[in-house]
Amino acid sequence: MLNIDPRSSKPIYEQIIEQVKENIMKGILQPGDRLPSVREMSTLLTVNPNTVAKAYQELEREKAIETIRGKGTFIAQNYQPQRDKEKLQEVRDLLKKVVIESHYMGLGREEIMAMLVDIYRELEKR
Amino acid sequence: MLNIDPRSSKPIYEQIIEQVKENIMKGILQPGDRLPSVREMSTLLTVNPNTVAKAYQELEREKAIETIRGKGTFIAQNYQPQRDKEKLQEVRDLLKKVVIESHYMGLGREEIMAMLVDIYRELEKR
């Protein structure tokens, strides 16, 4: 289900976080679905259990998943997105970086809009 | 001219790179303009000279600036945008992350489009 690239400069635990969120958004992971246990997941991804645990803990802090004592980890039922100013600024900064980098690759507003549409198509499939 | 935040989780050298590129895009820095030397800049920003050097090297590698021996560092004259597949993928991944994170803050396609327009307004002012 998840696709980890240990060579990437992006930390493995962040890759796990991003991909779980992506799968939730795509509907591949539904509220109430059980995630593989830390141990199972670490075997699946051939990654250290601590690394998986770190990703799960962060996802739990963001309330995307819930841990039920002794039973395992589940996609959260009522995940209420929370906009705080900081997070918003962070996302805006990221988007600004996209614009600047795109500019230096010769991509303008239209091309980014197109990419955006394309990404939504990818994420909403299901 | 540059605005460095040592508290940010974003590395200082990346902040320098981003802001130089931003200033070029805004027209605040014009082709041929001279950049402060590594030493001057490191004094201006109260930042380690190695950090400035690293930023300059990366900017030069991307051909955004040029160093002329004995004369200094200048904004490149004929900066030809170059799209390579890797960079393109990188930008797309960044944008995808924006979409996913936005989704979890309750922001949809429209809001991202609006943010995009807003960012272009900010960057094109000049």
Added chain:
Amino acid sequence: MLNIDPRSSKPIYEQIIEQVKENIMKGILQPGDRLPSVREMSTLLTVNPNTVAKAYQELEREKAIETIRGKGTFIAQNYQPQRDKEKLQEVRDLLKKVVIESHYMGLGREEIMAMLVDIYRELEKR
């Protein structure tokens, strides 16, 4: 009667202990009242029997309840409050933590006093 939240970070057995004590304090459970058996309780709460057993053992150790062989488990008749130094220190540490955490939420002495009054009101209703 008891209200267990398996999502809580507080262990289930502790939740049981706290709530039994709370109910005794409120007078909902009276000396001599019979508690459901471990099995009954575990069914009622849809919780692992071992978990209930652990809670009962701890309550018994603290002499809040008594098990009479073959008859069942009962709220203790003559529960004599016992202050030992360790327990006292524990409670003080807990209260200190309350003070520190409150401080970092902008709550001072007055607000804690008010909360305390409120909690007594809740616990003494009966």
Added chain:
Amino acid sequence: MLNIDPRSSKPIYEQIIEQVKENIMKGILQPGDRLPSVREMSTLLTVNPNTVAKAYQELEREKAIETIRGKGTFIAQNYQPQRDKEKLQEVRDLLKKVVIESHYMGLGREEIMAMLVDIYRELEKR
């Protein structure tokens, strides 16, 4: 400065967190003060660096401290306490536990109030 008890059932990283917060409240640690580096602290406490790092990261997440790239970790300048409903509930639950446990040690409202006053005296010295 910190006093760790490795035998305590309270995790070491939590002990570190609590005690740093306590020292800030007491004024022993002032805004802008530098904390020992992760490595220094781990030597001081004869504790694994990872454990210290975990504590520091949590303190940073709560905005009690700040990391400045390559320079070290500092007590935050403008720590604005933030009350969110969950945290508040958490503190109230803790206080409720104090009340219940105190009750079973024969300590009533007055005694808790007295303990509270005593704790404030301890924390405000300076």
Added chain:
DNA sequence: GTGGTCTAGACCACA
């Protein structure tokens, strides 16, 4: 030198 990430592996509380 500084913190961040990761692995390997142990031990424990809880269910």
Added chain:
DNA sequence: GTGGTCTAGACCACA
């Protein structure tokens, strides 16, 4: 079996 904590130790990016 499940996740949480901790140690020991390596490697890396950054300043």
